Amino acid sequence: MxxxxxxxxxxxxxxxxxxxxATAAGSALVAQAVTTGPLSPFGELKQRQVAGGPADGHPQGxxxxxxxxxxxxxxxxxxxxxxCSATNDVASDKHWNIVLPDETANGRRFFFSRPCLHCQxxxxxxxxxxxxxxxxxxxxxxxxxxxxxxxxxxxxxxxxDARKFIWEERTDENALxxxxxxPQVERRPRGVVEKCTFCVHRxxxxxxxxxxxxxxxxxxxACVNICPVGARVFGDLLxxxxxxxxxxxxxxxxxxxxxxxxxxSVYYIPPEGAA
Amino acid sequence: MTTATRERMAPTFTPGRLAWLGFLAIALTVGALAxxxxxxxxxxxxxxxDSVPWGLWITIDLSAIALGAGAFTLSAVVYLFRxxxxxxxxxxAVLLGVIGYTTALLTLIADIGRPDRFWHPxxxxxxxxxxxxxxxxxxxxxxxxxxxxxxxxxxxxxLLRWPVVGRAAHAIHRLAPALALAGLLISLLHQSSLxxxxxxxxxxxxxxxxxxxxxxxxxxxxxxxxxxxAVALILEWITGKRxxxxxxxxxxxxxxxxxxxxxxxxxxWDLAAVTYYGRTPGSSSAFSLLNEYTAYNFGLWFxxxxxxxxxxxxxxxxxxxxxxxxxxxxxxxxxxxxxxxNRWNVTVSGLIVPLTYSPGVGVQLLPGxxxxxxxxxxxxxxxxxxxxxxxxxxxxLLPLFKTQPAAHSSGQFDPQGRR
Numbered sequence: 265m266x267x268x269x270x271x272x273x274x275x276x277x278x279x280x281x282x283x284x285x286a287t288a289a290g291s292a293l294v295a296q297a298v299t300t301g302p303l304s305p306f307g308e309l310k311q312r313q314v315a316g317g318p319a320d321g322h323p324q325g326x327x328x329x330x331x332x333x334x335x336x337x338x339x340x341x342x343x344x345x346x347x348c349s350a351t352n353d354v355a356s357d358k359h360w361n362i363v364l365p366d367e368t369a370n371g372r373r374f375f376f377s378r379p380c381l382h383c384q385x386x387x388x389x390x391x392x393x394x395x396x397x398x399x400x401x402x403x404x405x406x407x408x409x410x411x412x413x414x415x416x417x418x419x420x421x422x423x424x425d426a427r428k429f430i431w432e433e434r435t436d437e438n439a440l441x442x443x444x445x446x447p448q449v450e451r452r453p454r455g456v457v458e459k460c461t462f463c464v465h466r467x468x469x470x471x472x473x474x475x476x477x478x479x480x481x482x483x484x485x486a487c488v489n490i491c492p493v494g495a496r497v498f499g500d501l502l503x504x505x506x507x508x509x510x511x512x513x514x515x516x517x518x519x520x521x522x523x524x525x526x527x528x529s530v531y532y533i534p535p536e537g538a539a
Numbered sequence: 540m541t542t543a544t545r546e547r548m549a550p551t552f553t554p555g556r557l558a559w560l561g562f563l564a565i566a567l568t569v570g571a572l573a574x575x576x577x578x579x580x581x582x583x584x585x586x587x588x589d590s591v592p593w594g595l596w597i598t599i600d601l602s603a604i605a606l607g608a609g610a611f612t613l614s615a616v617v618y619l620f621r622x623x624x625x626x627x628x629x630x631x632a633v634l635l636g637v638i639g640y641t642t643a644l645l646t647l648i649a650d651i652g653r654p655d656r657f658w659h660p661x662x663x664x665x666x667x668x669x670x671x672x673x674x675x676x677x678x679x680x681x682x683x684x685x686x687x688x689x690x691x692x693x694x695x696x697x698l699l700r701w702p703v704v705g706r707a708a709h710a711i712h713r714l715a716p717a718l719a720l721a722g723l724l725i726s727l728l729h730q731s732s733l734x735x736x737x738x739x740x741x742x743x744x745x746x747x748x749x750x751x752x753x754x755x756x757x758x759x760x761x762x763x764x765x766x767x768x769a770v771a772l773i774l775e776w777i778t779g780k781r782x783x784x785x786x787x788x789x790x791x792x793x794x795x796x797x798x799x800x801x802x803x804x805x806x807x808w809d810l811a812a813v814t815y816y817g818r819t820p821g822s823s824s825a826f827s828l829l830n831e832y833t834a835y836n837f838g839l840w841f842x843x844x845x846x847x848x849x850x851x852x853x854x855x856x857x858x859x860x861x862x863x864x865x866x867x868x869x870x871x872x873x874x875x876x877x878x879x880x881n882r883w884n885v886t887v888s889g890l891i892v893p894l895t896y897s898p899g900v901g902v903q904l905l906p907g908x909x910x911x912x913x914x915x916x917x918x919x920x921x922x923x924x925x926x927x928x929x930x931x932x933x934x935x936l937l938p939l940f941k942t943q944p945a946a947h948s949s950g951q952f953d954p955q956g957r958r
Contacts, residue, residue: 280620287619287720291727295672335898358589366899376897387742393671394656394663413659414582414652416592417670423742424896425904429592429652432583454581455652520896524741534898 321384321527322502325401329462329477330501330529331488332511333377336536338495340365340375343444344487348379350445351463351486353438358428360460361487374535377495379487380405380426380460381520381528388418388427397457403501403529404462412456419457423521424528427459445486462498463487478507501529563928570921573914577649584914590907591890595915596650599922600643601733601882604677605755606875607639608763610684611719611726613791618719627783628791630939631774632767633688634930640681642926649918669732669739676729683722686711694938731756737889742896744821745829746889750809757805761798762878764791765851769871772864774934782940785864792867796855799848799874806844825892832906833891838884847877 322328340363348354348361366376382405383389389397389405396412399405419427433454441447448465452458463485470476470483477483478499488496499506504513508531517531552560576584587594613632617625648654660674692698693708734755737746768791771783813822829835854860854870861867893904911919933939 283619287615287723288727291724294724295728298666364897366897368898369900374899376899378896387740391668391670391739392665393668393674394659395665396659396663411656411659411663412653413656415650415670416652417668417736419589419592420890421740421742423894425590425894428589429582431585431587432581457652518898520898521742532898 323384323399323401323403325403326502327477328403328501328529329382329467330403330499330508330531331379331462331485332497332508332515332517332531332533334495334497334511334515334533335374335376336533337493338363338375338377339493341492343490343492344377344379344496346440346444347486347490348460350438350440350443351448352461353441353447353449353451354458355428355430355434355436356439358430358458360426360428360458368535368537370537372535372537378424378426378520379462379485379530381424381526381530382462384527384529385525387421387423387524387526391417391421393417402467404464404467405459406461406464407456407458409452409456409458414455414457416457423524423526427457429457430454444490559931563924563931566920566924567928569917570924573917573921574649576914577918578654582650582652584912586910586912586915588907588909590893590904591887591909593886593890594909595883595911595919596646597886598879598883599646599919600650601755601886602875602879603639603643603646603922603926604733605730605759605878605882606763606766607636607643608726608730608759609765609767610636610639610687610763611680611722612760612764613767614687614715614719615723618716619723624787625791627940628767628771628787630688630691630937630941631771632764633684634691634933634937634939635767635770637681637684637688638926638929638933640677640684641929642922643677644681645925646918646922669735673729673732673736676725676732680722680725680729683718683725687715687718687722691937691939694941695936727756730759734885737885740889742894743889743892744819744825745813745892746885748809748813750805750812751885754802754805754809757798757802758878758881761795761802762874764798765795765855765871765874768792768795769868769875770930772868772871775864778934788864788867789861792855792861792870795871795874796852799852799855803844803848803852821895828892828906829888832908833888835884835888838880842880843877843884846873847880848874851877 342363345359345361345363349356349359352360354360361377361379363375363377365373367373382399382403384399384403386397386399386405389399393415394411394413396408397405397418398408414429416429419429430452431454434451438447448463449461466483466485467477470480473482475483476499478488478497481489484498485496488498497508497511499508501509501512503509511533512531515533518534519528519531585594609632613625613629616622617629648657651657660671661678665671690708690712693704698704731752734752737743738748738751741747768788771788775781775783814826826835851870851874854866854873861870887909891907891909893906895904
């Protein structure tokens with residue numbers, strides 16, 4: 265073996281080369297055809313699954329539930345967080361609603377708060393391998409706790425850090441109960457991902473009782489009801505007369521990381537003096 | 540055939556073998572305890588958190604699948620491109636593929652929050668999710684590898700009594716080109732989709748880029764065969780039997796070296812584009828944070844590029860190095876190590892950088908931090924123990940290095956038939 269010049273023989277004919285190129289291109293083509301193309305058996309399925317309907321950022325249903333958070337009036341009392349965590353029985357270190365001190369580019373301090381933003385093109389919905397999370401007809405991004413496998417890809421994909429994984433079976437007592445509210449939903453089991461639901465149980469029950477979410481307190485999310493300064497407004501974005509639509513019409517608003525095209529359902533009135 | 544079978548006696552237990560089995564038993568016991576801990580108490584026993592929800596186990600998944608890439612690469616070389624002289628190594632490559640993929644699946648069972656629902660991706664489809672596609676591809680490809688491997692199992696002595704087994708194995712063997720084609724297609728898909736898992740996340744500044752799937756597939760195609768080559772040489776040292784001609788292994792090493800160079804090209808361009816030419820405020824602050832909080836640059840330049848690329852490329856491509864099998868083994872192992880470091884860097888680094896979404900500018904979220912817990916290491920030791928045990932049993936019990944069993948040879952693979 266020593267010192268013997270080894271010759272590399274690659275008996276690669278032109279046909280082989282064409283075959284290799286065709287295989288590589290073919291695999292991309294197969295992926296395209298199987299998932300999107302007009303002949304795709306999944307085409308329609310995908311249309312239904314990819315979040316959001318029409319290009320205007322609204323779902324196809326007759327409602328689109330949304331929220332406005334006024335960062336000029338928020339005083340950072342964290343009542344929204346507490347009412348939320350009591351009503352939805354959320355663990356004390358895994359709040360669905362967060363409130364944080366922040367400041368603008370010119371140094372003015374304000375409080376930033378964030379529920380789940382219920383994106384119409386939700387990155388979490390797009391990546392979930394089992395459709396355990398989905399956008400409902402009324403724009404709500406929902407979780408199916410019975411289907412979630414706990415892979416946490418949605419948590420990694422969410423641009424807003426809105427998702428929390430349940431790392432252990434909960435046995436703790438919720439210290440916020442009953443001062444800040446009484447749990448209206450079951451605790452979620454160990455091993456799935458959870459997040460803010462816009463208090464969907466209140467919306468659905470309220471609608472069934474003929475109430476108007478955002479107007480009638482029984483049909484409105486707990487965080488909105490409890491806010492002492494009215495910094496949160498809720499309602500139907502498709503109804504121009506809803507409180508939320510009127511606030512949006514009357515104020516300059518922004519949505520978080522709009523450049524990602526997530527079409528979130530939560531609008532912010534930016535803090536005074538923000539660039 | 541008969542002689543070959545007679546050589547394959549039940550393994551005798553020498554002290555060395557017993558010690559090795561004892562070592563594996565310890566690893567598997569540690570793994571079993573760790574798995575029990577995870578299943579009984581949940582993922583709270585890990586050091587993962589909501590800001591860093593993926594860690595060591597995902598790194599193992601990604602690495603095991605990439606290191607198993609020798610299976611599809613070498614199968615394609617032999618059965619699609621008809622480079623028949625590589626046939627003797629295909630069985631080993633497929634065995635390593637099966638081991639890699641099953642190791643990944645085993646680790647995933649620990650990693651998902653609801654292992655009882657592992658079957659959900661097959662029933663509830665989200666065709667828009669790369670993770671869904673990966674789950675399907677991995678399952679299908681594992682099945683393909685098992686079918687490819689079936690003729691090897693069929694040669695086991697107890698099975699030779701039934702002629703129907705031999706005939707079935709023969710029929711399967713005739714399917715080899717079709718299986719290799721399907722394996723190549725599916726592997727090209729999921730090996731790159733594993734990179735796309737990160738590459739499609741538009742909110743993450745250092746992940747979101749189209750080069751991610753390319754770098755994953757190219758590194759897997761380069762390193763997978765190198766690992767197969769290194770394992771073949773190590774087995775030769777242990778068993779004292781030269782099963783494969785060395786010039787064959789050296790050709791594979793050369794291929795791996797060239798593959799690593801292609802990978803380097805893509806990787807350096809990616810680096811230049813992300814950190815210099817196409818720099819954004821997001822990616823700049825992400826990299827400075829990473830270097831402040833982790834040894835990112837060290838891992839990249841010393842681990843991934845120095846150990847994982849430069850040394851293996853020298854060992855594989857420079858004639859005076861690649862004549863020595865020890866250098867080829869060193870290169871193969873270092874390339875594998877570099878790939879593991881890369882998968883770790885990709886997974887953890889992207890998560891350490893906190894998301895920014897507030898309309899303000901104040902630092903609101905701290906960078907994530909993550910060091911695997913003892914239980915996580917326990918599971919890691921267990922799955923590596925499983926992989927080594929599977930390899931050991933495969934080498935002891937299976938006819939891995941028989942080229943073309945007499946009963947199975949047919950005109951099908953004769954290149955004269957088509958040239």
